[in-house]
Amino acid sequence: MIINKQKIEPGENASVHIGVSELASGTKINIEAQVFRSKKKGPVMLVLGGVHGDEINGIEIVRRAVQSRMFNDIEKGSVIAIPVLNVFGFINFSRELPNGKDINRSFPGTSKGSLASRVAHALTKHILPLIDFGIDFHTGGGSIYNYPQIRVLKSDRKAINLAKQFSPPFIIKTGLIPKSLRKECSRRNIPMIVYEGGESLRLDEFAIQEGLSGLMRLMSARGYIKGDFKLQNNLIINGSTWVRATKAGLFVSYLKVGASVMKGEDMGKITDPYGHKEVVIKSKRDGYVYGQSNLPVVNVGDALFHIGFDTTFIEN
Ligand SMILES: [Zn+2]
Missing domain, CATH: 2.40.50.100 (RNA polymerase II/Efflux pump adaptor protein, barrel-sandwich hybrid domain)
Structure with missing residues (x-):
């Protein structure tokens, strides 16, 4: 697997930095992807957080999954974990980028477009061609608290299957928002589910635990990790x-x-x-x-x- 000219062999784990821009101070801004590869072949899963920079539960779920070494000894395939896609929003307590644009309305993006378009493009160019499926962790926006749920395209049977394996309290069948990550993934035939739990700018332990439990159930059902993780009623x-x-x-x-x-x-x-x-x-x-x-x-x-x-x- 090669990401941004960096080669990661089977059995190797590595951090990859993808430069997207810089702050006005000159500090470089990178997307950091942590890559975990089993020696055994298998599908590549994307675990993504922080598409919206103020949706901290999602960032915390991916961080805890990485820190608990959930991905370190996977039985097969690879995991690409990106806790924060929107670094600018994360440091500014904002959903969007400093220009007010939403990454999740900017896909597939271009390398010469607005900042949001460039960040979307970095993911589209370097990560999406490598993955077989993924999960994108969010929270409610604008002071809405979302009870733990997976949102999934109603006509996408593969994604609905992922949602059932994740087994959240609610599975919401929806359409696709134009220029969203899910829309771009759908166009590329990549099943992508969105987890929503809690509220922006608030850490919520219940939503974090539901996210982590669902991720473990999904990984177990897909043969990445061993263990018997009971499905919930949905x-x-x-x-x-x-x-x-x-x-x-x-x-x-x-x-x-x-x-x-x-x-x-x-x-x-x-x-x-x-x-x-x-x-x-x-x-x-x-x-x-x-x-x-x-x-x-x-x-x-x-x-x-x-x-x-x-x-x-x-x-x-
Ligand atoms: Zn969001």
Whole structure:
């Protein structure tokens, strides 16, 4: 395997640096990929975090997986682990790059484009041609807490199989966002799943542990590691809708994220600071709350609850 002119032989582990740009101070910015190769042939898995620089749970999941030596003695194939793709966002506490662009809306990217386009291009050029499948770790954005879930393209049977082997509490079947990593992988016929757990800029132990457990289940099911990792029960979600604020003010939720909800049920309330007016937010469907806003103050139209419906229960 050769990444950015660096050769990594079977049985070898190595760190590879891919230069993407520099800070205004002149400090060079690299993407660091840690590569683990078994002597035995097999598929190459990408374990990616920090596409959004403020989604720290994902970075922490990949870091802990590397530090716990999960990939060091794999039985076959190779693992490429990249904890932070968006280094700029990571040091600026930001989802995007300093120019305000989102890497996950910039694929496949070009070497002469915007910074986001260049970072996307580095992954597209150096890593995507090498991998057989992958998992991309995220959290909710914009103060949304996402209950641990895998998002997967509804028509991609191979990716759905990966999701089932990961076995998170929720598997959300979705479409593809234009210029996203998943879209580019789909174009290249690479099954790619996205894990979402917790909220940006917050470490959440539950979401981190669910991410690590799922990664171990997936690696065990695919024959990378030995061990009997029990699958969890899963809920597959085929449809979803947002419940949005109909009034601006203080938002108080009555629900715990992850809970089931009935049509017409009270989900929370929005009130002005003086207590003059109060509106109760009601669910418009039967379903499950798989994402919830932690914003204490909201504007009209802000997303409050992500409800999944049309569900299938898988007992494991
Ligand atoms: Zn994200």
